[in-house]
Amino acid sequence: MASAPAGFDETSPIFSIAAAAELAGLHAQTLRQYDRLGLVQPSRTAGNTRRYSMRDVGRLRQVQLLSGEGVSLEGIRRILEMSDENRDLRQRVRELESALADAVMQQQGRRVFAAGTAGITTIRAGARPTRPGSVVLWRPSAR
Template sequence: MSRSHFSREPNPEAAVYVISVAAELTGLHPQTLRAYERMGLIQPGRTGGGGRRYSHRDIERLREIADLTSAGIGIEGVRRIMELEHQVDALRARNEELVAELDAVRRGLAARAAAAQPANKLPVLHQAAGQSLVVWRRGR
């Protein structure tokens, strides 16, 4: 295997940590992790045999839950905060998509407008007072 293969960042969604390691990394008891799973606050991956596997993202979420509960927020409050954070993240992502789409439309319109403006090489015609017609060429 190439050296660059080993230097890549691990996928934060990869479920790699067993419950004992997840508990140690978060400072929570394994029973607490199981309780949070029953409450729907966390959804670890499962092995073929049913063992729990936690991802880096799961570990971050567990740490956030621990921080909120240690600040005195109840589990239902934690659940609501996490739902709202998820909604905010989804709205931010959608906003980024819309901004990119708008920028692409603006670039397309600007390109069309530039293409629709032919180079004006014809003489400029002006009608002066007294019904005279004056013709001159633009300066070079």
């Protein structure tokens, strides 16, 4: 898999409206309508020209798919809104899980872990893992 050039990712606004329309298989006027309705909100240049990212093109394809399945534009707007909220909440959960794991690692007496097919879990010091075949890592606390 090739990596993106430095400074570019899926949110980089690089496509003109004509290029984005071609990539999404839509007419440029349809993209303008979707922009007015708030379904896809491309970035704007200093001259107020629309610039679409790969994420925007993916969103346009999703709108086209839902529209083809008979979902109204208002329904599509709501679906996309909930999808965005879900993505944001998942990212927040990942951040909180990481912070919690860091906090647990800093606590005294909580440095015994078992690793198995279900992942890594903290176990009480002196206890055995509940699943056979788990690998246990013990780190003595600094005293």
